[in-house]
Amino acid sequence: MEKVAEHLDLTGDSAVNRIATDAGSQLLQVEPAIHGYVRDENERSMLIRDARLVEDVAGAVHVYSFKDDVFPWEQTPLALVAVDCALSMRARVKSAGLAALERMQTSWVSSTS
Numbered sequence: 001m002e003k004v005a006e007h008l009d010l011t012g013d014s015a016v017n018r019i020a021t022d023a024g025s026q027l028l029q030v031e032p033a034i035h036g037y038v039r040d041e042n043e044r045s046m047l048i049r050d051a052r053l054v055e056d057v058a059g060a061v062h063v064y065s066f067k068d069d070v071f072p073w074e075q076t077p078l079a080l081v082a083v084d085c086a087l088s089m090r091a092r093v094k095s096a097g098l099a100a101l102e103r104m105q106t107s108w109v110s111s112t113s
Contacts, residue, residue: 001034004061007047008036009076011064012084013093019082019100033060035084039071079104 012035038044044063047053053061064084065071082104085097 001032001060003051004034004047004053005036007043007050008034008038008063009071009073010034010036011076011081012062012088013090015076015081016085016093016096019078019085020096021099021103033062035062035064037064037066037071037076038069041069044069 013033014035038047044065047063051061053059078100082097082100085093086101088094088097
Protein backbone atom coordinates (compact mmCIF):
# COMPACT_ATOMS: atom_id res chain seq x y z
CA MET A 1 0.00 0.00 0.00
CA GLU A 2 2.93 2.38 0.58
CA LYS A 3 3.92 2.08 -3.09
CA VAL A 4 0.34 2.87 -4.12
CA ALA A 5 0.04 5.88 -1.80
CA GLU A 6 3.16 7.44 -3.34
CA HIS A 7 1.33 7.76 -6.67
CA LEU A 8 -2.11 8.91 -5.51
CA ASP A 9 -3.72 12.01 -4.07
CA LEU A 10 -5.93 10.41 -1.43
CA THR A 11 -9.69 10.82 -1.33
CA GLY A 12 -12.82 9.15 0.03
CA ASP A 13 -12.25 6.59 2.78
CA SER A 14 -8.49 7.16 2.66
CA ALA A 15 -8.80 10.90 3.35
CA VAL A 16 -11.86 10.95 5.61
CA ASN A 17 -9.78 12.25 8.53
CA ARG A 18 -9.27 15.50 6.58
CA ILE A 19 -13.03 16.23 6.68
CA ALA A 20 -14.17 14.52 9.89
CA THR A 21 -14.63 16.81 12.88
CA ASP A 22 -15.44 14.37 15.67
CA ALA A 23 -13.25 11.62 17.10
CA GLY A 24 -15.77 8.89 16.21
CA SER A 25 -15.64 9.76 12.53
CA GLN A 26 -11.86 9.84 12.51
CA LEU A 27 -11.72 6.13 13.28
CA LEU A 28 -13.42 5.16 10.03
CA GLN A 29 -10.46 3.75 8.11
CA VAL A 30 -10.85 0.07 8.93
CA GLU A 31 -10.67 -1.60 5.54
CA PRO A 32 -7.24 -2.29 4.03
CA ALA A 33 -8.07 -0.26 0.93
CA ILE A 34 -6.75 2.93 -0.57
CA HIS A 35 -8.71 5.52 -2.58
CA GLY A 36 -7.05 8.23 -4.63
CA TYR A 37 -6.64 10.24 -7.81
CA VAL A 38 -3.80 9.87 -10.28
CA ARG A 39 -2.30 13.13 -11.51
CA ASP A 40 -2.01 12.09 -15.17
CA GLU A 41 -1.72 9.10 -17.49
CA ASN A 42 2.06 8.82 -16.89
CA GLU A 43 1.46 8.59 -13.15
CA ARG A 44 -1.13 5.84 -13.74
CA SER A 45 1.45 3.83 -15.72
CA MET A 46 4.07 4.26 -12.99
CA LEU A 47 1.53 3.28 -10.32
CA ILE A 48 0.64 0.08 -12.16
CA ARG A 49 4.31 -0.76 -12.73
CA ASP A 50 5.68 0.17 -9.29
CA ALA A 51 2.88 -1.40 -7.25
CA ARG A 52 2.46 -4.33 -9.67
CA LEU A 53 -1.28 -3.78 -9.90
CA VAL A 54 -3.68 -5.87 -11.91
CA GLU A 55 -7.30 -4.94 -12.58
CA ASP A 56 -9.70 -6.39 -10.03
CA VAL A 57 -13.20 -4.98 -9.50
CA ALA A 58 -13.19 -6.27 -5.90
CA GLY A 59 -9.64 -5.06 -5.22
CA ALA A 60 -8.29 -2.88 -2.45
CA VAL A 61 -6.96 -0.06 -4.66
CA HIS A 62 -9.56 2.40 -5.97
CA VAL A 63 -8.06 4.73 -8.57
CA TYR A 64 -10.04 7.84 -9.51
CA SER A 65 -9.36 10.08 -12.49
CA PHE A 66 -10.88 12.88 -14.52
CA LYS A 67 -12.05 12.56 -18.11
CA ASP A 68 -9.07 14.54 -19.40
CA ASP A 69 -6.64 12.65 -17.11
CA VAL A 70 -5.39 15.90 -15.56
CA PHE A 71 -5.51 16.42 -11.79
CA PRO A 72 -5.38 20.22 -11.46
CA TRP A 73 -4.54 20.62 -7.74
CA GLU A 74 -1.57 20.07 -5.46
CA GLN A 75 -3.78 18.08 -3.08
CA THR A 76 -7.32 16.72 -3.31
CA PRO A 77 -9.65 19.61 -2.30
CA LEU A 78 -11.69 19.05 0.86
CA ALA A 79 -14.96 19.44 -1.04
CA LEU A 80 -13.93 16.69 -3.46
CA VAL A 81 -12.93 14.40 -0.57
CA ALA A 82 -16.33 15.10 1.00
CA VAL A 83 -18.18 14.29 -2.25
CA ASP A 84 -16.22 11.07 -2.70
CA CYS A 85 -17.00 10.11 0.91
CA ALA A 86 -20.67 10.96 0.37
CA LEU A 87 -20.72 8.48 -2.54
CA SER A 88 -19.28 5.68 -0.40
CA MET A 89 -21.24 2.49 0.20
CA ARG A 90 -20.02 2.46 3.81
CA ALA A 91 -22.61 4.22 5.98
CA ARG A 92 -20.17 5.93 8.37
CA VAL A 93 -18.00 7.23 5.52
CA LYS A 94 -21.07 8.44 3.62
CA SER A 95 -22.33 10.18 6.77
CA ALA A 96 -18.98 11.91 7.33
CA GLY A 97 -19.00 13.12 3.70
CA LEU A 98 -22.55 14.44 3.88
CA ALA A 99 -21.87 16.19 7.21
CA ALA A 100 -18.74 17.83 5.77
CA LEU A 101 -20.64 19.02 2.69
CA GLU A 102 -23.35 20.49 4.92
CA ARG A 103 -20.73 22.34 7.02
CA MET A 104 -19.07 23.66 3.86
CA GLN A 105 -22.37 24.82 2.41
CA THR A 106 -23.27 26.62 5.62
CA SER A 107 -19.85 28.28 5.68
CA TRP A 108 -20.04 29.34 2.03
CA VAL A 109 -23.56 30.72 2.40
CA SER A 110 -22.70 32.67 5.55
CA SER A 111 -19.54 34.11 3.97
CA THR A 112 -21.46 35.44 0.98
CA SER A 113 -24.21 37.02 3.07
